[in-house]
Amino acid sequence: MSNLRIVNLTKRFDDVVAVDRINLDVAEGEFLTLLGPSGCGKTTTLRTVAGFYQPDDGEVWFGDKLMNNVPPNKRLASMCFQSYALFPHMNVVENISFGLRMRKVPLPEQKKRISEVMSMVDLEGLEKRKPGQLSGGQQQRVALARAIVTQPDILLFDEPLSNLDAKLRVQVRVEIREMQKRLGITAIYVTHDQDEALAISDRIVVMHQGRIEQIGDPHSIYLHPQTSFVAGFIGLANIFEGRVVSRENKRLVVDAPFGRITIFDENALSASGEMVKFSWRPEDMVVSAPDAPNAIKATILHSIFMGRATDLFIDAAGQRMRAVTGNATKYEDGSAIVLGIDEKSIRVLRR
């Protein structure tokens, strides 16, 4: 168990900069998720930590040890692969014990650890099966067992759940999180699935085009996105740009494409006359009276009844936006509606 420090990490593939001067501190026992669309550099970062890639610039530290020139087999960072990467010619026990055999752990100790981990991931009775004879979920457990049995300093997950069906995915992510907490191992988890990231992480690092967009706990990432990318990538968001007409303390009045709107800017960074980007969540829009503050008059383009709520696609002065309202009312496509937003629910974005 150890903390991990990434300093100014850069990784290029030919002309493409996959990871661009990233700085990251992961505390001991922390569960950190790298979240972003494909090609954002999250897997490259993870593979560099594992030692499969050499950084072009920057440093990777495990505790107080500089790892840049340490080959992957000398790093105590166990990885769970997206494909599981089980050894097809070995049975379950041989797969799980591989790391112990490579690191020359004494045989009695091996046996003890294997039986512990087999019961932990609920694989008892499958000892002699080959990977080809296991279901996807079982293979996933073998991969997990194989990673934790070596008692690594750091656990690395490369989209480990993407080959499971939706139901199993939710179940296994809870199990992974519980196990990581129990063992207290530092974990880095790569995913493109925002729900997974929100559900499992202590902190989320949102990456985009090789750079870090925002770091924060799930709450702050979701409720206080700092960039339009983060606002749009995690959850649904209505993102617009407008000119600040006036500012009074932290209250901005902005001319938006769909009308004038008041925003409570907690950081108070924007001055009058500047262009400002802002966003809000569809679920923060409420049906309101026409004269309420921040009331937006709109036409319903399309409504989808979802059971718990109704998803509305609306048009306000030619601008498309989305709203989520309660399930009590039945909406007709093409009808008029007035929706309001609390000024404190609107976030001013950095870019």
Add this chain to the structure above:
Amino acid sequence: MKDDSITPIHYVMLLPGVGFIVLFLGSSIFLTVAQSFGLFSISGHSRFTFDNWKVIAAQESLDSVFFSLKMGILSSIGTVLVTFPVALFLRKGGAGKGFLGSLIKIPLFIPALVAAFLIVNLISYHGIVNELLMKLGLLKEPLRMLNDKFGWGVIVIQIWKNLPFVLLILMASLASVRDDTVDAARNLGAGMWQVLFKIYIPLTMPGILVSMILMFIKAFGDFPITSIAGPPYPSSIAFRMHATATLYQEWDQAAVLGVIIIGSALFVIWAYSRLADLIKGGE
């Protein structure tokens, strides 16, 4: 299609392929075996006898059998040992991969006899290699690499000639090893040699065994390479069979040698497949 059981029509469809093999190969093998015991004799006096076998059991013929066995086994092991690293390199890629890949396929298009003559120029007593080593002062007198007593010259040519063929088999085998699997092994603490022996070799074992079987059969039954680069004595079993039949006009004795070639080849194939089962069972 629910019913996919095999009907008589399926067997009829097999006839052109299987029938050809049974008719021409089966009958000629049968005749060879029969002739070795004096039946269906070409020379006329057909009767069951062990005489042909007694004649062949002489030291000279046995030497030929053992020599060919030795060439077969050493060539097959040698070729796989030389080819495997090349296949690993080509799998990894890196500078010169395309060029090396094409260069290495050249021997595939050169007939064995021509290949033997080409390499003779290199390794003969006054060949390029010896002359060069002498010029550089590394040798006082030339090395006998061609027609040497042991048969190293033959093995060298066999390896050179068959490397591209075995390379194709081994590369196909290695292509089925996923990069993730190798990464996982390294991630779990396996060094270079452990990855080689615990991952690459076990996972490509079927390809390795197939390569060795095919190489053995080629080298064991070889005629042209041994007759050019082999030792003056003993000759290869194929060469001896040819001489027995055409030079001494002893067709029935030649048939005995033919049976020995077929029998040895079958035995080696059986041994290799037993080995494959053992390896599979051992995991």
